[in-house]
Structure formats: structure tokens, C-alpha cells
Amino acid sequence: MKLSTRGDYATRVLLELCTAEGPRPVSVTDLANRTAISQKYLEQIMGQLRSAGIVRSERGLHGGYELAREPDGLTVGEVIRIMDGPLAPSPCASRSAHVPCPAYRCAVEESCVMRSLWLEVRDAIAEVLDRTTFGDLTRRQQSSLALSRAMYHI
């Protein structure tokens, strides 16, 4: 049930975009440096996020990327689906992009016991990822930052 680097990197970068201080938009060079991701690889990822309408870009000097949506309206689930495809462990258990299992394996999909289990798993994953927004993550990061600052000053 592993996450690909694309999903991983995309979420990291978006969180960075949420919390970034300094001039907007942020260039890929900056983003790559701050997140320790290969710049050229990150360019591709940002392109994909742009065509999905998650970020918007400005070209030319002082160009870069910024969020195209409110952090509170952008869920992690949406981003993961864009980068890695459906959340379901099995294509037959996807609600967003259903693909049936080969007929000779599972005669009737509706009564397939394994499928109903994979559906449960899919729903459990989706419940977490579709309720968590980048606004949530941003606030969590800020409060954990405040906590560590307080610790430091004791």
C-alpha cells in the first residue's frame, strides 16, 4: 500500500507553498532547494498539479508557482488521486475510477467477498484523506512549530 514519490513530493511541496514566507509566486528552484527534491523532477510534478488546477503558474523572470485554491478547500485525497490514481487497493473497489475484475476470477462482482473488503479499506483511506485539507496541515505545522519554540525557550 505504498505511496509513490510523486504523491509524497506533491504533498510536501503543496504544504511548503502553504507555509512559505517571502515573495510569491515561488520558483521551482526555491521549492526544490527547500524540500530537497530534484529540480527537474519537481518541474514535472508541478506541471501536473498545474494542469489539474491545483496550482497556478507565472512564467518569466520572478515567475513561479502559487496555490490556485484555498488551502481549506484542497484535500490531500484529491492531490494523491491526481498523482497516484485511485485510492482503492483493487481497481474493482474504486469509486472514482471503477474497473471490473476479470470475469473468470470473480463471477459476480456484487457478491465478491474480497471486493467488499477492499471497498472497506478504500473507504477507510478515503475517510482520512478526504477530510484532511492543506489548511489543516498548515495549522498543525504552525502549532507544532510554536510548541518547539516554546520548548526551546524554557
Place this chain on the structure above:
Amino acid sequence: MKLSTRGDYATRVLLELCTAEGPRPVSVTDLANRTAISQKYLEQIMGQLRSAGIVRSERGLHGGYELAREPDGLTVGEVIRIMDGPLAPSPCASRSAHVPCPAYRCAVEESCVMRSLWLEVRDAIAEVLDRTTFGDLTRRQQSSLALSRAMYHI
């Protein structure tokens, strides 16, 4: 968050072993025919399940495989972990086989916002898979079978 064919096949075969009628133990040839899985590939999978103590084998003529444990004491989560490794989306979020993230990406693991989210996801998956036993699946299959038989006789 895809399941590999090994995890998929292993669960199918174990469910087949739970519900199989006829002589025990069941040969790989039979199992492969009933589940439409390549016989040689299935041999490898059964070997792995055997060394993990999930099934026991008998060699020689009339040999084959049978469950080594009570279906009600065997969870799907255990099987998936054996075949596919940890359930967590990220190695740093695994409780059974934790591996830290590269330090230059996430300075302090305990305060990493992404990791806490992957932990939530891992726990959501584990909750479903660790509470579902092959006994449960067997009963579900039997009741769905009984239902379809009833439908047929209407």
C-alpha cells in the same frame, strides 16, 4: 495504494482453502485451477505462506496444502503484511517495520506533519484488515451463497 497480485492471490487462495470441499490437503494444481492463477506462480506464494506458518504442507502423492491455523485466528492484515510488507503508505509510518525518513527531508520525525497523516492512514487500513479474519470472510461468502441460491429458487 495498490495491492500486489501476491497479496491478492494469497487472500483468494486462503479463502478457497477455508471453503474448499473434498479431500485434504489440497494440491496446488487444484488450487490453481479453482482460482485461475498460474500454477508455478502459486507454488511460490504457497511456499511463502508455509514458511510464515500460515499453511502447512504434505509432500508426495496426495500431498498438498491446508490451513495451519484456525480461520478465526487468522487476519487478512497478517497475510497482506507477509506478502506485501507493511501496510503504511510511508516506511516512517509503519508500526511493525519502522524505517526513518531521510533526515534532510524531515528534520524531526516526531513533529513531521506528513508522517502523522500517513500514520492516520496506516491505522485506518490496519483497523479494517486486522479485525477481519478468514473466518469472517468464510461466513460472508456462505451467506452470500445462500442468498443467491434463494434468489435462484424464487
Place this chain on the structure above:
DNA sequence: TGAATCCCTATCGAATTAGTAGGATTATCA
């Protein structure tokens, strides 16, 4: 002895993943 079975290991092709590379286009600013 011979047939059916598990057991072990090596190999292999295809697909996917992760990353590189090179250059075209666009905007800014001195």
C-alpha cells in the same frame, strides 16, 4: 518403479518508477 506432489532457485520479459537532459517559450529589467 512410476506418478504425483511439494520444494528450491534461477531467469526473464514487461511494466512502472524515478530521474535526466535539452531546449523552446515567456516575462522582466537594466
Place this chain on the structure above:
DNA sequence: TGATAATCCTACTAATTCGATAGGGATTCA
């Protein structure tokens, strides 16, 4: 206007994983 810094686009590639195949050895029993 020209240098520069940025996005954008596409092709390529190296590495890994996945799914499966292959061959043969060991074991059991009729």
C-alpha cells in the same frame, strides 16, 4: 534590446519491481 531567470514541453534512460516461467530435486505412496 539583450541578458537573465523563469516556466514549459518532450524525449530518453537507468533502475527497480512485478509477474511469471522454467527446470529439476526431493518426497511420498500405490
